[in-house]
Amino acid sequence: xxxxxxxxxxxxxxxxxxxxxxxxxxxxxxxxxxxxxxxxxxxxxxxxxxxxxxxxxxxxxxxxxxxxxxxxxxxxxxxxxxxxxxxxxxxxxxxxxxxxxxxxxxxxxxxxxxxxxxx
Numbered sequence: 001x002x003x004x005x006x007x008x009x010x011x012x013x014x015x016x017x018x019x020x021x022x023x024x025x026x027x028x029x030x031x032x033x034x035x036x037x038x039x040x041x042x043x044x045x046x047x048x049x050x051x052x053x054x055x056x057x058x059x060x061x062x063x064x065x066x067x068x069x070x071x072x073x074x075x076x077x078x079x080x081x082x083x084x085x086x087x088x089x090x091x092x093x094x095x096x097x098x099x100x101x102x103x104x105x106x107x108x109x110x111x112x113x114x115x116x117x118x119x
Contacts, residue, residue, distance in 0.1 A: 011036050019044040019073075042067040046075035050097055053080050057100040061107060068107035076101060078118040 006014075015037050018026060023040035026033055042060060047053045053076075060068035081093045105111065 008036060015040055039070040042070045044073040045071060046077075047080050048077045049079060050082070050094070053097055053100050057103060060104060066107050068104055069109055071104070071108040072110050073113045074104065074108065074111060075115045075117060078116075 011033075015023065015026065015033075018037065018040050020041060020043075023037045023043070027037040027041065028034070045056055045060065047056050060066060060071060078093070081095050081097065105114075
């Protein structure tokens with residue numbers, strides 16, 4: 001199916017409502033839509049464990065230019081900084097990976113929303 005004869009600005013506005021898997025599916029339709037929709041794949045990110053924070057940083061900060069430049073919405077929960085063995089350290093948190101959040105914030109020039117849940 002061909003892309004409707006719409007201006008790129010209008011298509012960008014329509015695609016601004018998509019992110020992650022939906023944006024990726026649209027990007028796979030044609031070369032024109034790929035260029036318009038691919039930045040939306042990395043527009044929204046959330047993390048809830050130390051492992052997911054490491055993977056998110058590796059993904060967002062890789063590539064040239066880094067994918068984090070498209071990041072608009074970032075959610076980080078308190079469990080992101082949880083000790084691996086929660087039973088041993090029930091009242092303590094491990095913030096040794098907090099520098100990853102700083103790296104993301106420095107690279108995310110379009111960030112419009114950041115949420116630190118349960119802080």
